[in-house]
Amino acid sequence: MNWQGIVGHEGQKRGMERILKKGRLGQAYLFTGPSGVGKKRFAKTLCASLLCLKQGRTPELGPCGDCESCALCERDSHPDLLTVSKPEEKSEFPVKLMNEFRLLFYLKPMVSSRKVALLDDADFLNQESANSFLKTLEEPPPGMVLFLIGERTEKQLQTVLSRCQQIPFSPLSPTEMDRVIDDEVLKKPEWKWAKWASVGSIGSAKAMANSPFWAIMERVLRLLGRQSKIDATLADDLVKLAESAGDTGAFQRPLILDFLRALSRIVSHLMVPNHSGDPGEYSHQPFVNDLKHSFSRNKILRLLETLGNSGEQVERFIPLALGMAWLAEEIHQIAEA
Numbered sequence: 001m002n003w004q005g006i007v008g009h010e011g012q013k014r015g016m017e018r019i020l021k022k023g024r025l026g027q028a029y030l031f032t033g034p035s036g037v038g039k040k041r042f043a044k045t046l047c048a049s050l051l052c053l054k055q056g057r058t059p060e061l062g063p064c065g066d067c068e069s070c071a072l073c074e075r076d077s078h079p080d081l082l083t084v085s086k087p088e089e090k091s092e093f094p095v096k097l098m099n100e101f102r103l104l105f106y107l108k109p110m111v112s113s114r115k116v117a118l119l120d121d122a123d124f125l126n127q128e129s130a131n132s133f134l135k136t137l138e139e140p141p142p143g144m145v146l147f148l149i150g151e152r153t154e155k156q157l158q159t160v161l162s163r164c165q166q167i168p169f170s171p172l173s174p175t176e177m178d179r180v181i182d183d184e185v186l187k188k189p190e191w192k193w194a195k196w197a198s199v200g201s202i203g204s205a206k207a208m209a210n211s212p213f214w215a216i217m218e219r220v221l222r223l224l225g226r227q228s229k230i231d232a233t234l235a236d237d238l239v240k241l242a243e244s245a246g247d248t249g250a251f252q253r254p255l256i257l258d259f260l261r262a263l264s265r266i267v268s269h270l271m272v273p274n275h276s277g278d279p280g281e282y283s284h285q286p287f288v289n290d291l292k293h294s295f296s297r298n299k300i301l302r303l304l305e306t307l308g309n310s311g312e313q314v315e316r317f318i319p320l321a322l323g324m325a326w327l328a329e330e331i332h333q334i335a336e337a
């Protein structure tokens with residue numbers, strides 16, 4: 001775990017470095033920005049720096065990498081690094097979980113000179129679960145620092161926002177994304193498309209480049225352009241696509257959301273050729289070109305609405321198999337309309 005492994009976010013690194021140098025470390029920070037750009041990795045490296053046993057009174061940006069604390073951080077098992085995230089099966093943080101989490105803050109550090117806490121999925125704190133630790137957020141035990149990680153600023157509670165210093169993170173540039181990907185993937189045409197469709201999220205781009213993502217995208221686009229016959233396996237294939245991301249919904253849902261977003265961007269581009277977010281080389285695929293001629297404005301609008309609704313279902317934790325069956329049926333109907 002070190003800063004060399006973190007690509008991009010130079011401004012945030014320099015900002016944190018200045019804060020540490022001046023000994024002005026706050027007690028609570030909220031990192032916001034698109035998922036998959038490296039916020040959590042950034043926060044974890046920062047936590048490792050603060051916990052490192054080789055650090056003096058004013059810690060520097062960068063863990064030593066070989067003390068006991070650094071080894072524990074590397075293995076994700078540091079007893080003074082408290083982490084919590086929303087349980088996969090819940091749509092919000094349960095207040096009981098937050099109460100339990102808060103109690104841990106008051107135990108003495110076991111390895112390092114302080115405790116640090118990392119709360120992921122801050123977008124899913126509700127008023128009740130947030131209230132249970134607002135006081136701690138305001139006045140944590142001495143030396144303790146809390147890092148909250150969320151995606152959208154507008155999803156954060158005012159009570160949380162007002163108690164944290166917010167640090168926004170931006171999407172990665174295409175060049176930065178190229179720097180973190182294996183040479184083998186870098187050469188694939190799928191990587192170029194994934195890079196475009198992921199809008200600067202390296203997490204999304206990796207998932208899109210390493211799955212049947214584009215084969216299914218082609219299938220849906222051909223279906224919509226009526227270049228292929230309707231068959232009953234589309235829903236199953238969408239579920240298989242989700243499963244290619246991992247065993248649990250925590251991995252599967254983001255990939256389906258990425259798929260819906262990428263399809264929306266391609267389709268929006270058909271309606272407004274100069275639509276910002278040019279699908280680049282992907283629009284030169286013959287089946288995309290054909291769609292340009294055969295797809296009416298009404299169909300495009302209907303499809304965009306369907307994709308938006310499908311995304312909402314996925315975000316509301318409707319079982320994926322049901323959601324994908326609904327989406328496949330809608331796509332068939334739009335294709336036939």
Ligand SMILES: [Zn+2]
Nearest residue numbers: 052064067070
């Ligand atoms: Zn260390």
